[in-house]
Amino acid sequence: MKATGPIPAGYGMADGELAIGGVSASALVEKAGDTPLFVYSSAHLRQRVEELRAAMPRRLALHYAMKANPFPPLLALMHALVDGFDVASGGELEMALDAGANPDKISFAGPGKRDRDLERAITLGVTLNCESEGEVARALTIGARLATTPKLAVRVNPSFDLKGSGMKMGGGAKPFGVDAERVPALVKHITNAGAQWQGFHIYAGSQALSADAIIAMQAQTLDLVVELTDAIGMSPTKVNLGGGFGIPYFPGDTPVDIGAVGMALEARFSRLPSSLADTHFCIELGRYMVGEAGVYLTRIVDRKISHGELFLVTDGGLHHQLAASGNFGTVIRRNYPVAVATRVAAEPEEVATIVGCLCTPLDKLSDSAHLPRADAGDLVAIFCAGAYGASASPANFLGQGPAAELLV
Amino acid sequence: MKATGPIPAGYGMADGELAIGGVSASALVEKAGDTPLFVYSSAHLRQRVEELRAAMPRRLALHYAMKANPFPPLLALMHALVDGFDVASGGELEMALDAGANPDKISFAGPGKRDRDLERAITLGVTLNCESEGEVARALTIGARLATTPKLAVRVNPSFDLKGSGMKMGGGAKPFGVDAERVPALVKHITNAGAQWQGFHIYAGSQALSADAIIAMQAQTLDLVVELTDAIGMSPTKVNLGGGFGIPYFPGDTPVDIGAVGMALEARFSRLPSSLADTHFCIELGRYMVGEAGVYLTRIVDRKISHGELFLVTDGGLHHQLAASGNFGTVIRRNYPVAVATRVAAEPEEVATIVGCLCTPLDKLSDSAHLPRADAGDLVAIFCAGAYGASASPANFLGQGPAAELLV
Numbered sequence: 001m002k003a004t005g006p007i008p009a010g011y012g013m014a015d016g017e018l019a020i021g022g023v024s025a026s027a028l029v030e031k032a033g034d035t036p037l038f039v040y041s042s043a044h045l046r047q048r049v050e051e052l053r054a055a056m057p058r059r060l061a062l063h064y065a066m067k068a069n070p071f072p073p074l075l076a077l078m079h080a081l082v083d084g085f086d087v088a089s090g091g092e093l094e095m096a097l098d099a100g101a102n103p104d105k106i107s108f109a110g111p112g113k114r115d116r117d118l119e120r121a122i123t124l125g126v127t128l129n130c131e132s133e134g135e136v137a138r139a140l141t142i143g144a145r146l147a148t149t150p151k152l153a154v155r156v157n158p159s160f161d162l163k164g165s166g167m168k169m170g171g172g173a174k175p176f177g178v179d180a181e182r183v184p185a186l187v188k189h190i191t192n193a194g195a196q197w198q199g200f201h202i203y204a205g206s207q208a209l210s211a212d213a214i215i216a217m218q219a220q221t222l223d224l225v226v227e228l229t230d231a232i233g234m235s236p237t238k239v240n241l242g243g244g245f246g247i248p249y250f251p252g253d254t255p256v257d258i259g260a261v262g263m264a265l266e267a268r269f270s271r272l273p274s275s276l277a278d279t280h281f282c283i284e285l286g287r288y289m290v291g292e293a294g295v296y297l298t299r300i301v302d303r304k305i306s307h308g309e310l311f312l313v314t315d316g317g318l319h320h321q322l323a324a325s326g327n328f329g330t331v332i333r334r335n336y337p338v339a340v341a342t343r344v345a346a347e348p349e350e351v352a353t354i355v356g357c358l359c360t361p362l363d364k365l366s367d368s369a370h371l372p373r374a375d376a377g378d379l380v381a382i383f384c385a386g387a388y389g390a391s392a393s394p395a396n397f398l399g400q401g402p403a404a405e406l407l408v
Numbered sequence: 409m410k411a412t413g414p415i416p417a418g419y420g421m422a423d424g425e426l427a428i429g430g431v432s433a434s435a436l437v438e439k440a441g442d443t444p445l446f447v448y449s450s451a452h453l454r455q456r457v458e459e460l461r462a463a464m465p466r467r468l469a470l471h472y473a474m475k476a477n478p479f480p481p482l483l484a485l486m487h488a489l490v491d492g493f494d495v496a497s498g499g500e501l502e503m504a505l506d507a508g509a510n511p512d513k514i515s516f517a518g519p520g521k522r523d524r525d526l527e528r529a530i531t532l533g534v535t536l537n538c539e540s541e542g543e544v545a546r547a548l549t550i551g552a553r554l555a556t557t558p559k560l561a562v563r564v565n566p567s568f569d570l571k572g573s574g575m576k577m578g579g580g581a582k583p584f585g586v587d588a589e590r591v592p593a594l595v596k597h598i599t600n601a602g603a604q605w606q607g608f609h610i611y612a613g614s615q616a617l618s619a620d621a622i623i624a625m626q627a628q629t630l631d632l633v634v635e636l637t638d639a640i641g642m643s644p645t646k647v648n649l650g651g652g653f654g655i656p657y658f659p660g661d662t663p664v665d666i667g668a669v670g671m672a673l674e675a676r677f678s679r680l681p682s683s684l685a686d687t688h689f690c691i692e693l694g695r696y697m698v699g700e701a702g703v704y705l706t707r708i709v710d711r712k713i714s715h716g717e718l719f720l721v722t723d724g725g726l727h728h729q730l731a732a733s734g735n736f737g738t739v740i741r742r743n744y745p746v747a748v749a750t751r752v753a754a755e756p757e758e759v760a761t762i763v764g765c766l767c768t769p770l771d772k773l774s775d776s777a778h779l780p781r782a783d784a785g786d787l788v789a790i791f792c793a794g795a796y797g798a799s800a801s802p803a804n805f806l807g808q809g810p811a812a813e814l815l816v
Contacts, residue, residue: 067767067805067806067807070807087807088766088767088806088807089765089806089807089808090807091806091807091808091809092806092807093807094807095807109767110765110766110767110806111710111719111721111763111765111766111767112709112710112721112722112723112725112763112764112765112766113709113765114709114723131710131712131721132710132712132721133712134710134711134712134784135710157714167768167769167770168769169769172714172715173714173715173716173717173719174714174715174769175712175714175719175721175761175763175769176767176769179714179715301520301521301522302519302520302539302540302542302543303542304539304540304541304542304583306565306580306581306582306583306587307580307581307582307587308581309581311519311581311583313519313520313539313540313583314520315520315522317520322802327735327736327737328735328770329735329768329770331739353583355519355520355583356520357497357518357519357520357521357522358496358518358520359475359496359517359518359519359584360575360737361575361576361577361582361583361584362575362736362737376542391802391804391805391806391807392802392805393802394730394799394800394801394802394803395802395803395804396799396803397475397799397800398475398496398497398499398500398518398799399475399478399495399496399497399498399499399500399501399502399503399799400497400499401499
């Protein structure tokens with residue numbers, strides 16, 4: 001038997017079933033018309049942003065990194081809740097605009113922006129987080145051709161990383177940003193060329209659960225901002241401090257103490273030099289804002305025994321849940337939080353492995369978990385499905401196609 | 409510096425560039441209209457099937473496992489080349505029909521078939537490779553309701569696996585097929601119920617490069633078929649011996665000696681008992697038929713240095729090349745074969761890491777390879793892109809969308 005991850009707070013029960021937003025899993029599937037189905041809870045999303053507002057310094061703006069989940073109705077809700085969007089491609093930029101985002105409140109990072117992406121962003125007045133000297137040169141050329149002043153921030157490749165993070169984005173040679181020591185010269189080049197220098201974007205890592213690690217990273221980030229500001233001799237208009245706030249996926253994981261992070265950041269803000277008195281600070285969060293607000297519901301199609309082991313075969317799989325299957329950015333597969341959604345009131349009574357419908361041994365949703373008895377027709381819930389689920393999985397693998405999605 | 413995998417045979421040069429089907433990479437991109445682009449060579453596909461025909465016993469039918477690549481023009485070509493299609497979902501079934509496949513020549517495997525999939529297959533007269541007693545029961549119920557006799561083969565979970573294979577599908581508890589010892593009773597149940605029993609499907613693993621391992625697996629598979637046939641007392645109409653033929657992806661990999669495999673199978677066929685004299689045998693190959701026939705072309709957008717290391721940033725990435733990025737079914741990332749497609753005649757002169765355009769450190773296409781000097785605008789080729797590329801990658805990740813595809 002293997003442990004499963006912690007089920008996020010905020011989910012209830014209705015008619016003996018898992019309820020999301022007060023509606024039972026079966027009723028949600030009926031509403032959507034089919035399984036598999038991603039359900040996103042707007043109550044959960046609102047509460048998460050409220051908690052962040054309460055914990056973080058008032059001075060800190062909250063941006064949504066929409067790569068975590070670009071489902072249009074969810075984007076529209078996030079637009080109403082947050083202070084800005086961070087986009088990572090030309091496609092995401094269009095989705096952000098469709099959700100009502102003001103180009104002024106959008107910043108665009110990503111190491112492989114094409115000329116057409118730069119042109120669109122410059123035309124709209126979106127801030128480009130420039131990833132290299134080459135990208136700055138292209139943006140300046142395009143700005144000149146369009147007779148439009150580009151808004152250029154510099155993404156800095158910091159020499160530190162986020163300790164204990166799932167994904168390190170700084171420390172050593174990286175394809176992201178400009179090495180810190182070359183940033184002052186690049187900023188001077190930007191201002192000399194007549195572009196509007198917007199400030200810095202510094203992203204050192206993601207998916208950390210330790211408040212101490214995030215506090216240390218934010219302190220190092222602000223030290224670097226002070227140092228760069230001194231070296232440049234001009235104050236940045238905006239500073240994006242990155243993200244890094246993780247969510248608990250696996251057995252033993254505990255939530256980030258955002259109260260501690262906010263207090264430390266408040267204290268650090270109070271010691272900033274006067275050169276940064278008018279600078280606007282933000283953090284960009286994706287997974288932390290939306291990850292725990294999503295549940296993936298899939299129906300059991302078959303219950304079978306092989307060599308004494310019980311398998312529950314579902315109509316879902318890694319084509320919607322690549323990360324939960326252990327095939328995306330993880331070396332050792334561990335179980336996400338899982339439940340039999342139609343039997344949440346029942347006691348666990350058997351050990352079952354839940355697999356998807358794909359013809360590959362990689363397609364495992366939950367390995368040897370202790371669960372209530374479940375049969376064909378029952379619904380399985382995989383939690384923490386709000387981020388990097390639907391859009392970060394190979395939906396068309398084996399001719400399957402995308403899952404349904406529902407914001408409730 | 410890290411090694412790269414072996415570039416498959418059959419690619420040439422035109423105007424100093426990589427040529428596919430005699431056309432230069434630049435001309436192919438111009439024809440397709442954009443990068444990134446998958447190009448599939450029909451000459452390569454034809455030659456591969458011819459080589460298989462020459463090597464394998466005449467008695468062995470060749471089926472295409474279309475999960476490897478369901479691009480419609482490629483499917484239409486494969487339909488003309490092979491003896492049948494193996495599909496793994498209701499979606500693939502429709503694509504096979506669209507490509508002109510005769511339902512009689514289609515078999516349908518997959519552990520999570522839904523009732524609607526079973527209904528469609530039974531109506532069409534497609535052979536179902538049944539994965540469990542439960543699935544047989546559902547198929548019989550649906551057949552009775554439709555007053556149509558279902559064609560049912562039994563997928564057997566063998567007690568052996570394919571040694572050295574990239575993906576083991578047999579040996580121990582599996583979600584695939586029915587444990588061998590329960591198969592005779594299930595076949596009797598199928599025939600007693602009046603369904604048309606089609607035979608066996610036995611798939612022990614995939615992506616093996618050792619002829620000896622494949623020969624041993626095929627021998628074990630045929631031993632099992634003899635044993636099951638004896639136990640049942642009826643001869644199977646068809647036997648699908650599975651696949652398992654790998655292709656060289658990584659440094660040091662060498663091709664399967666299919667001549668040796670074919671000779672061993674011929675010898676084994678000659679010793680089969682008379683009960684199997686009229687049985688039709690086939691193998692199903694996906695990756696082996698199409699993998700080396702595909703090349704992924706992506707354009708360099710940026711050339712940048714970080715902490716002394718050179719990065720070539722492309723407009724492609726893991727959203728089209730999940731396996732090449734090392735994030736699908738592999739524990740240790742190794743380099744696929746790679747070339748600067750627009751500089752194939754030039755000598756290697758620098759060590760570069762080729763990354764995709766996504767904002768994640770997972771998005772690496774080639775790590776620290778020795779390459780000719782390449783600049784923004786040059787095209788990079790990733791080989792072995794014909795199987796499990798476009799359809800097995802998260803195309804919509806970060807708002808990117810699918811790559812173009814071209815059969816030449």
